[in-house]
Amino acid sequence: MKILVDHADINAIKKMYEYYPVDGVTTNPSILKKAGRNPFDVLSEIRAFIGSEAELHAQVISKDAQGMIKEAYKMREVLGENTFIKIPVIPEGLKAIKALAKEGVNITGTAIYNQMQGFLAGKAGAKYVAPYVNRIDNLGANGIQVAKDIHDMLKNAGLETEILAASFKNSQQVLELAKYGVGASTIAPDVIENLIKVDAARCAVDVFVKDFEALCGENKTMN
Ligand code: E4P
Numbered sequence: 642m643k644i645l646v647d648h649a650d651i652n653a654i655k656k657m658y659e660y661y662p663v664d665g666v667t668t669n670p671s672i673l674k675k676a677g678r679n680p681f682d683v684l685s686e687i688r689a690f691i692g693s694e695a696e697l698h699a700q701v702i703s704k705d706a707q708g709m710i711k712e713a714y715k716m717r718e719v720l721g722e723n724t725f726i727k728i729p730v731i732p733e734g735l736k737a738i739k740a741l742a743k744e745g746v747n748i749t750g751t752a753i754y755n756q757m758q759g760f761l762a763g764k765a766g767a768k769y770v771a772p773y774v775n776r777i778d779n780l781g782a783n784g785i786q787v788a789k790d791i792h793d794m795l796k797n798a799g800l801e802t803e804i805l806a807a808s809f810k811n812s813q814q815v816l817e818l819a820k821y822g823v824g825a826s827t828i829a830p831d832v833i834e835n836l837i838k839v840d841a842a843r844c845a846v847d848v849f850v851k852d853f854e855a856l857c858g859e860n861k862t863m864n
Contacts, residue, residue: 643825645698646833647807649676649683651690653830658691665696667807667827669727669751681719688720698749698827700727709737713746725769727751730758735765742766749805754780759791763802769825773808785817792823812836
């Protein structure tokens with residue numbers, strides 16, 4: 642499973658890249674709002690840091706297909722070909738996905754709350770579809786199940802589209818989908834950090850260090 646950083650703060654992204662095996666960055670307009678600066682400046686800065694080969698997912702704002710298509714080409718021109726254009730899976734979005742996919746533009750179908758949205762976006766040519774796991778849970782449905790169903794529907798139909806599971810609020814949600822074998826998850830830095838917050842491991846390391854120091858002296862290492 643690929644892991645993407647769901648954030649736009651360059652320092653937080655740099656930290657995630659330093660410590661964790663991450664594959665790219667995703668944003669949406671609300672995430673960019675938190676950065677509080679010109680969105681193209683922020684996205685260009687992220688692109689410069691992660692390099693031209695890494696995946697950067699950024700979302701269109703227009704609500705009509707023609708506007709979405711125009712934005713997609715502009716974003717690709719500024720941010721490079723490995724930019725995945727996030728298009729909300731509403732009817733106008735599907736129309737735009739069909740047109741852009743035909744031209745070889747990388748698309749991530751986003752704002753996915755149910756199985757058919759995910760399936761239709763895949764069929765229209767999106768490379769990724771992004772079910773909003775936690776937001777679905779908050780509607781009283783089961784976000785994990787929706788993501789699993791879409792994964793199965795895409796595989797059963799022989800489509801190459803992968804899940805990019807999104808909107809996580811805890812590590813259990815990520816674990817469930819990692820075990821299931823979805824293609825990718827995009828995760829905010831605090832949730833990424835919680836994936837490996839294991840007090841027992843820290844305690845074990847403390848005991849190992851104490852035992853070594855008892856043998857070789859304080860502050861000694863294998864150096
Ligand atoms: C991906 O970038 C999605 O837009 C994002 O994960 C949604 O997360 P939220 O539900 O926390 O806003």
